[in-house]
Amino acid sequence: MQKNHELQHDPARIKSERLAEDNHGYVPGTSNGGSSNNGTSAEARYRALFESAGDAILIVDREGLCIDANPRATELVGYERQELLSMPILDLVAAAPGWADEEFRRFIDRERWTGEMELRHKDGSLVQVDMSATRVDIGSGPAIYLAAIRDLSDRKRLIEQGAELVRAKAEAQAQAEAARQRVRFVSDVSELLAVSLDYPATLVRLAELVVREIADLCVIDLVQESVTLKRVAAVHASSAKQPLADQLGDYAPRPGSSDPVARAFATGEAQVFSHQSAGSLRAITQDEGHLRIAREIGVQSFLSVPLIARGRTLGVISLISTNPDIRYGESDVRLAEEIARRAAVRIDNARLYEERDHTAKVLQRSLLPPSLPPIPHVELAARYLPVGEGNEVGGDFYDVFDCGDGNWAAAVGDVCGKGPEAAAVMGLARHTLRAVARFERKPSALLRELNRALLEQSVEERFCTVCHLRLRPSRDHLRVTLCSAGHPLPLLLRRDGRLSSVGETGQLLGVFPEVSLVDTVVDMEPGDTLLIYTDGATEQRRDPVAGEKRLRDAFAASLGRSAEATAARVEKALRAARGSSPQRDDVALLVIRAAEPGPGPGPSDS
Template sequence: MQQAPFDDEVTGGAARDAGGWLGSLPVAVVATSADGRIVRWEQAAHDLLGYSPPEVLGRHIADLLHPGVDRSLGRSLWEAAVAGRGVMGTVTAWHSAGRPMELEIWACPVPARQRGGTTVLVFAAEAGAAQRIRGSSAVWDGLFSRSPVGIAVLDTQLRFLRVNPALEAMNGLPQAAHVGRRLVEILPDVNAAEMESAMRRVLASGEPVRDAHRHGRTPADPDHDHVWSGSYVRLEDGDGRPLGIAATLIDITAQEEARLEAEAGRRHLALVNEANSKIGTTLDLERTAQELADVAVPDLADAVTVDVLEALSTDGEPGPGLMGGAALRRLGKAPLTGSPVTAVLAPLGRTMTFPTHAPYTQVLTDRQPFVIAELDEAAVAPAARHSSAPAEVLRLGVHSFLMTPLLARGVVLGVATFYRTRPVGPFTGDEVALAGELAARAAVCVDNARLYHREHDTAAVLQRSMLPQHISPPPGIEVAHRYLPASDVNEVGGDWYDVTPLDDGRAALVIGDVMGHGTAAAAVMGRLSASVRALARLDLAPEDLLLQLEAALADLAEPMLATFLYVVVDPATGRCRITRAGHPPPVAVTPDGTVRLLDVPPGLPLGVGGSRFTTTDVTLPPGSLLVLYTDGLVEARGSDIDERLAELTHLLAQPVPSLPALCDTLISHLVPTSADDDIALLIARITGTGP
C-alpha cells in the first residue's frame, strides 16, 4: 500500500519543528486520517517500531497496540483527538520484533487544507527516554529561571527564542521584547554587531566562544556604561546539525573598573619613572621643556606644549608679578612634526603675551590646573577672543584640554598644556594629578637650571674679573696665555695664571687650580691670586710663599684645596726655581727641539696641611720655552694621563710660528670639543736678553 498524500506543509513542517525542539530524543511522527487509519509513516516511526510503510499504511493505528490490551481504549483516545482535543498519555505498543514497548504519545488534530477534513498528527517516543529528557528539562528549567547569570537561547538567524529573568534585568527589557528579534534591533547602544559576528562563527565552526565582552548601555541603566562577559555555545540535534545558540552573560563592570584602575595605576607609575629618568638630563631650559613634552606624548596626551616665563628664558629670573598679563616663551612642543594639532600652535621660540583674564594667565596666577573635560564651542569662546588657535584645535578634533602650572620651590615658572584627540575619553582626575606630577618634576629641573645659570654667570664674572687683565713681563721673557672655561654643562672652576715682575729683572710665573666649582671656588681663586702677588713682591723664598698660601686657606670657614705651581725665572741666566704643590709638572722645550717634563717633586695640594715644600733649580738655555697648564688640558675621561702627557710633549716638539699660535694649537688638539673642566695655559719664552 502506498503512503497516502497529505498536507506536508502542515504535518511535515510540524514534524521538523518538533524533532528540532526535542533534540536528541528519537521521535516517531505518524499521521492518520479522521477515522484513525495511518496515512503517513515517517522513517523515525520505522526506526522506533520496526514496521516499514507498506506494513502499516491503511491500517488503524490502534492495531499497533499490544495484542493483550484493550484496543477500544486506543480508539477512544483517537476519537478525542479527532474531536479537537489534543491527548497525551502512555500506551503499550507492539514492536515488529514481537515485543512490547512503552510509548509516550501526543496526538492533535491538524486541518488538511488540500483535501478538507482533519488529519491527526501523532508524536511517539520511547517512554523511558522521554522521562529522562523530561527530568533534564526540569533541571534546565530550574536553572534557567533561577540562575543569576543572564541566559538566552537564539535560533540560527540569531533571533531570541527565550531569555531568563536575569537577562531581562540586565537588558531592562521583558522576554516579549526579545523573542523573535535580534540583538542589534533591541540593544543599539552596545557592540551588538561584534557579538553577532562572534555567534555566527560559533554556528559555523561549532567552537564555543568564552569571555567575549559586551559593552555599552542598556535600558536597565541608560546613563552608565557597563561591561559584560559573554560565552556562546552551539546547540545541535542528534546528527550534529546546528539548532541555534545558547548564550550566557555576566556583568563584570566592577571587575573591569578595578582592572582598568589598576592598569592606569601601573601606567601612572611607569610614566612617573620614565619622567624621573628622562626629564632634567641637562641644566638647559629648552632641553628640559622639550623632555617634558616628549614624555607626556602619547601615553597621557596627543599633543603637549611647554611655555616658560619670558623673563626666565632671557635672564634666568621669574620677573615681576602677573597683574598686567603674562609673557610666555614656547620652549617645548610634541610631537614636533606629523600632528595637525601642533602644526597650528605657536612654534618653538615664539613669545606669546596673554592678558590678565586669559586662561594661561589664570593658571599662573591661581597656581592650579585648568581643565576643560569636554571641549566645545562654548568652552573655547572666552579664549577665542584672544587667539584663533582654540577654535582651530577644536576643529582638528581636540575634545579634552588641560593646563597645569610649572611650580618649584614656591616660584611659578610657566605652564604645560595637554591636548587629547583620540577617542579615549576626557582627562580624569587621576590624569590631572599625573600631569601635575610630570610638570612638578620638570619645574624643579627648570628651576635648577635657573639657579645654576644665575650662579654660573656670577662665578664667571667673578673669575674673569680676578684673572689678570694685562700681563707685562720683564725684558727677556715673552709670554702667551689662554683661559678656556668649562662647557655649559659644567660649573665655572677656580683656575688662574699670572706673571709678576720681581727685583733684578726676574719674574714669578704662577698657575693654580682651586678644587671645586662655582662662586666659592672663584672667590677663593681671587683671594689666592691676590695673596700670591703680594707675597711674591716681598721676595719670599718659594717654599715659604707656599706655606703662607696654605695658612690663608686654613683661615677659610670651609676647607678648600688648591694645586699650585710657582716658578721664579731669571732671564739673564736662564735659571728657574720651581716649587710644586700637587700640580701637573711644567714642560721645557729647548731651542734644539728637545721636549721634557721637568722632574720636580710633586708635593701635596695646598690646604692638606703639614706639608713641606721643596724647590728645584733648573737652568734653561736662551730661547727655551716653559709651559705651565692646569689639569683640564691633559685630563680626559676614559684616557690615561701618561698618554695625554705624551701627546702634549709631541705637540710641543712641532715647530710653531708664535707663542699665541702654540697656545691655540695645544687647546684645539687636546680639547677638540667642550671642556669638562676649566683650562688655564701659560707659555713663557726665555730670550736671555734680561739685565
C-alpha cells in the same frame, strides 16, 4: 439542620462536584476519579510524588482552567491552591494576551509545548520560567493537560551575575592596562626629563611625547620675570596642523584672562575646559585670529595644570583634545598633575644649576686674569679647562703681572678641592703673590710668605702647590728664575728640539710652618718655549706615566710654533686623549716663549 444547609451551599464542594462531572470523575486530590478508593497505596504514592515535586506542576483542562496545583506551583506564583483552582492559566502568563491565546491553541492542537516565558506573580513581579506541557489521557473521559514549570530566576540570576563578573573582569583588566600604560608613560617622562639640563629643548621633547600618548596638542608656558608667561613649546600630533600650533606662540596667556592657562597659573590649580558652543571657545581666545586658530585646530577639551616646585609656580602645561568623544576627566587631571610635578622639579633644578653655573663662571673669571699682558720680547698663551660643565669653581689658576723695573711675574697654582673654599684660597694666593712681588724678588722667598699667609688664615685642610717665575726679558735673551712648591716641574722645549724638566720640586704650601724651596735660573734663547701646567694635564687613572708622556709628545710636536699655537696643540691632545671619559681634574696651562726677532710671533698651528 444548620450544618447540612452550609454543606449544600459550600462553593468548594460544588466546584469539586462540577469538576468531577466535567472530567469524568477526576477530582483534585485523587489520581483518577472520585469513585476510586482513596486509601489505595497507588493513590498515596501519586499524591506524595505530586506534592513533593521540586518543579511546579499545574493541571488544566481543555479550556485552560486550573484543576490542580502542587505546593511548589503555589509558591512560584504566590497564589493559594484554592485561588488557582478558580483561575485560567492564561491569567498567569505575563505575555500579551493575543500571544498567550495563540500559543495555548497551538498547544491544544499539538498536545505538547515547550519554551520559556514569564509568569506574573500575585504581587505583580515577573517570574522567568521554563515550561514543558503535555496532554494526559485518563480513561475514556476528556484529556487533561499537565504543565511542569521550572523557575529560571536563579539560573537567570547566575547568568547575569556571570555576565556581570565577565564585565567586571574586563573592566578591571582595562583599568589595569590603563594603569600600566600610565606608569609606563610617567616612566618615559621621567627618563626624558633626566637626559639633559637644557630644559627648553627638553620641554619641546616632552610635548612631543605627550601628543604621542595622551593629547592631540600640548602647549607649555613658562613664567618670565615673575609675572608673564612665555610659550616655549606647542606641538601637535598631526604634522599637517603643526603650523597652526606654531601660530599659538603669538598668543601667550594674558594674566587675569579667562584662558585656562592663565587661570591655572593664577590659582595654582588644574583647569578643565570643554568646548560647548562657539561662545565658550570665544571666551578663552584673545581675538578673531586666535579664535580662528582654535577652531581650525578643533579644540574640544582643554586641561591646564600648573608647574609647581618648592611652592613656586614656574609655568603651565596644557593638554588639548580635538576628539569630541574624549573629554578630560579626573583620571586625566591626576596623570597630568604627575607629569607637571616631575617637569617642574626638573625645570627648577635646571634653573638652579644655571644660576650656580653662572655664579661659578663669574667667580672663576674674577680669579683668572681677563687677558695676558703684553711683555716685550715674550709670547704668552694660557688655557683653563674646568672639570665637567663648569658649574663649580675649580682650584687651578694662573697669573701674569708686572713687577716693575723690567721684571715680570708668572704663577701657576693648584688649590686642594673645589667650590667656594677653594676660591677663597685661590684669591688669597693670587693677591698675596701680587702684593709680595712688589718688594720680594726671589720666588722662593715670595712662596714662603704665601705659606705663612695660608697658615695664618687657618684654612682647614686647604693647601696648594704653586710654581712661581720671575721673568726678565731682553731682545735676545729671557732669564727665568723659578721655584716650585710641590708643583709639577715646568717643561722646557729648546729651539733645537731638546725637551727637559727644569727646577727642583719643593714642599707644598699651607701645611708646614717651614718649607724647603729652591730657586732655579733658566736662560731661554729666542725660540725656546716653557710650559707650566697643573697635574690635571698628566692625569691618567691607570697609567700616570702615559699621561706625562702624552703631554710631552704634544708639547714636543709644537716645536717652532707660537705660544698660542703651542697651547692650542696641547689642549687638543688633552681633549683627544680624554675622549668621552669624564675629566677628573681641572687643567691650567701657561706657555712662555722667548720671541724670535722679526715682524711677529712664530708660525701658527695648522
